[in-house]
Amino acid sequence: MGLLSSRMSITRYKVTGQLDGSLHETVYQGLKQHAIPKIEDDGPEATVGWTSFETPYSPDFEGYSFVFGANMVFALRIDKKSIPPKLIQKHYALYVAKRLADTGRHYLSGNEKKSIKDHVVNTLVHRIPATPNVYDLVWEYDTASLWFFSNLKAPNEALETLFIKSFNLQLIRLFPYTEANLMAGLSDKERDLLQDIGASRSEE
């Protein structure tokens, strides 16, 4: 899902804080430092990192290629390994049968079964390729506005975590309360009223 898709989903954020130094250079360094690795490693179940909008499968931020007019456009990529449960079941059954044959026993303890299951999952994770998911974002620094092209919970949470780690800036998701508080131009008195407001009688 992204900016060039025919149908889009957007979660809106307000960016709080200011960057020190040159804007584009600081963002470039943050992106480079937390870019998704180009070579797929055989480690964890999920890898999260920044990638470029134009070439999401080969991250490249050189020449500030993420700058489009007054906006910065890049993407979050989450590479996730999903092991089909039936595959785990098959390898687990084979391991259990082998262990029983090797030891000459008729049953295994709970701890042994758990240890076999962990071993099976760890082995399979190293053998299965990760599936990449790319989520574009548009960041307009001057207005402190950021659009993330997904409404899914996990990618939004990953974005919020990686953003603060990369740029030391916090993202505030815009939903009714934050939109009212930060975007609607309420006076201090109106903001106080907002704190105590309850649902309308007709919609209680």
Add this chain to the structure above:
Amino acid sequence: MLDIAVAYSRYKFLGNEFLTWLWFMIETDQGRLRKYDTDLVSLTVGNRLVLENTRNNAKETVTIKGDNASLEEGLLAITKGAAVTEIHMSYKAGVQTWEFSLKGESLNISNLKLPETGPVETPDDLEGVVLEKVYLVEKVVGLINNLFSHFIHLRVSNNWDSQTASRIRKWATSH
């Protein structure tokens, strides 16, 4: 400001009331909407409207789907205390039309279809298309911010219940 997670749950009713007010405005006062957004030609309910009634600790959901579907059932639900939780809309400004859905509790935009833009045939076309897309998304985001801002000022005013909420109730019962 409140803790974000607490604020999300505590105030999600505001987003649903916003969508209910917006439906009421769409049906009864396009002129005022045009004052709020000077580029607006029309704002109409599209092919999906979801309402929820959480009175008496029970959740009742009414979903109306389809082009030109009758919205009578939605109005009936409003009279029983329901609020709009999701609305699909068609926004026309100038000669261009946008379609999108808005969720009350999150104000998330989904299923957004922008007016047609030029194709990306060469790498040189990309920047122009990106800037055009950003401009077109901004129109919808600006519309939502603008409408929500007008709503929230009304909502925190002293006469919300006696005037606006009362007009919404009358509108719903008059059908």
